[in-house]
Amino acid sequence: MADEKVMDNTVVYDDEALAAEYKAKRQMQIEEDLKKPFDPECVLEVRHLRKTFPLKKTITGKVTKELVAVDDVSFKLHAGETLGIVGESGCGKTTTGRAILKLHQPSAGQIIFNGQDITNFNSKQMREIRKEMQIIFQDPYSSLPPRDTVGGLLSEPVQVHKIVPKNQVKNYVLELMDKCGLRDYYFERYPHEFSGGQRQRICIARALSVNPKLVICDEPVSALDVSIQAQIINLLKKLQREMNLAYVFISHDLSVVKFISDKILVMYLGAVMEFGTKEDIFQNPMHPYTKALFSAVPNPDPTVKMERIKLEGDIPSPANPPKGCRFHTRCPYATEKCKHVTPEYREHTPGHYAACHLLEQE
Numbered sequence: 322m323a324d325e326k327v328m329d330n331t332v333v334y335d336d337e338a339l340a341a342e343y344k345a346k347r348q349m350q351i352e353e354d355l356k357k358p359f360d361p362e363c364v365l366e367v368r369h370l371r372k373t374f375p376l377k378k379t380i381t382g383k384v385t386k387e388l389v390a391v392d393d394v395s396f397k398l399h400a401g402e403t404l405g406i407v408g409e410s411g412c413g414k415t416t417t418g419r420a421i422l423k424l425h426q427p428s429a430g431q432i433i434f435n436g437q438d439i440t441n442f443n444s445k446q447m448r449e450i451r452k453e454m455q456i457i458f459q460d461p462y463s464s465l466p467p468r469d470t471v472g473g474l475l476s477e478p479v480q481v482h483k484i485v486p487k488n489q490v491k492n493y494v495l496e497l498m499d500k501c502g503l504r505d506y507y508f509e510r511y512p513h514e515f516s517g518g519q520r521q522r523i524c525i526a527r528a529l530s531v532n533p534k535l536v537i538c539d540e541p542v543s544a545l546d547v548s549i550q551a552q553i554i555n556l557l558k559k560l561q562r563e564m565n566l567a568y569v570f571i572s573h574d575l576s577v578v579k580f581i582s583d584k585i586l587v588m589y590l591g592a593v594m595e596f597g598t599k600e601d602i603f604q605n606p607m608h609p610y611t612k613a614l615f616s617a618v619p620n621p622d623p624t625v626k627m628e629r630i631k632l633e634g635d636i637p638s639p640a641n642p643p644k645g646c647r648f649h650t651r652c653p654y655a656t657e658k659c660k661h662v663t664p665e666y667r668e669h670t671p672g673h674y675a676a677c678h679l680l681e682q683e
């Protein structure tokens with residue numbers, strides 16, 4: 322490599338030149354990918370999504386320091402499929418979900434929903450497609466307005482988006498409640514009368530009341546008791562089958578992700594470390610971060626010997642990510658090269674992507 326020099330048998334890296342080389346190469350790849358035709362079979366296609374937040378500005382408003390919350394995230398999602406996004410706190414998974422829904426305007430990249438590039442849609446255009454993209458939040462306690470009855474909460478979006486004629490709204494809502502495991506007499510009750518699991522059922526019913534194609538599930542079961550979690554996950558799976566829904570399932574609970582996902586995206590400090598099918602990620606993880614993360618998932622088979630890989634150190638600040646491989650400060654296999662050269666994120670086997678120098682040596 323032109324930006325490496327060998328001096329006294331040690332390689333000296335020119336960090337600035339390496340960063341510039343990596344940036345130029347990546348920019349070329351991004352420009353090429355963004356010109357490609359959309360995949361008509363996908364409900365959602367995310368290409369090189371980037372989201373930054375300003376940290377420091379001059380008095381003229383020029384941004385001098387920014388936090389890169391999501392850096393170059395790409396994936397495709399079909400109807401009836403679930404993509405699990407995993408990673409530790411602050412890895413950018415929630416920001417990715419919000420940027421897809423344009424609750425945060427993406428800083429770069431493309432979001433293609435149902436064959437349309439919605440990246441630069443204005444609020445009026447978004448309002449028209451909003452009903453097809455819904456979100457279920459983590460906290461069912463704060464997601465529901467307390468002053469309306471369950472019937473009122475569920476009827477409102479149905480009426481606003483004119484899903485059924487006015488005189489059929491109540492029957493439609495009662496059917497939906499039945500599908501979501503809610504008794505019909507709950508119609509007149511208020512959210513505070515329900516437990517966490519029942520409230521999350523109401524939130525799910527509300528999201529599905531407008532017949533969406535895509536649902537972003539942002540840690541939908543982490544605030545619930547373990548016994549209730551299983552019921553909600555089973556309900557989400559049942560509704561997915563019945564309505565052919567595509568889910569983006571954001572969670573730090575890897576057992577839940579394993580159960581519900583078809584594909585998995587592993588994020589660290591805003592960037593994708595590995596992406597593949599559930600089988601790829603659980604049976605043949607390639608990236609050291611994925612291996613460490615998934616070594617913590619309990620195996621129900623007592624004959625399987627579990628070897629837990631412990632990650633040392635704290636997660637670095639996303640405002641100041643490490644140079645080279647951003648995982649190098651915690652990676653047990655890090656070499657000098659990892660501290661300076663950013664590994665290329667590429668496809669190693671069909672549909673299985675990862676970014677690690679160790680994989681280049683194989």
Ligand code: SF4
Nearest residue numbers: 646649652659677678
């Ligand atoms: Fe670890 Fe280096 Fe691979 Fe990064 S590139 S994951 S630091 S071995």
